[in-house]
Amino acid sequence: MPMFDRERRRAALRDALRTLEDLNLDFRDPFITSGGAHVYVVAECVLTDIELLELNASGRLKPSNIESLRVTQRIATASSALS
Secondary structure: OOOOOHHHHHHHHHHHHHHHHHOOOOEEEEEEOOOOOEEEEEOOEEEEHHHHHHHHHOOOOOHHHHHHHHHHHHHHHHHHHHO
């Protein structure tokens, strides 16, 4: 993904969040990790700001794609719990 300057990145994030609102997808504004990463919870799926930007830029910020990510995250969590 190309580097965004601060203003373009904020505008792109606002656009992605508007897309979530337009799609009636539940989301919570960012949690900030101890490392400074911004993490969003979207329809019970955890997405970083970069993932959110990439999904929106590619036109893949859709309920079906979010559901697929959620299932993938649950499988990964279950697999790591079994290890």
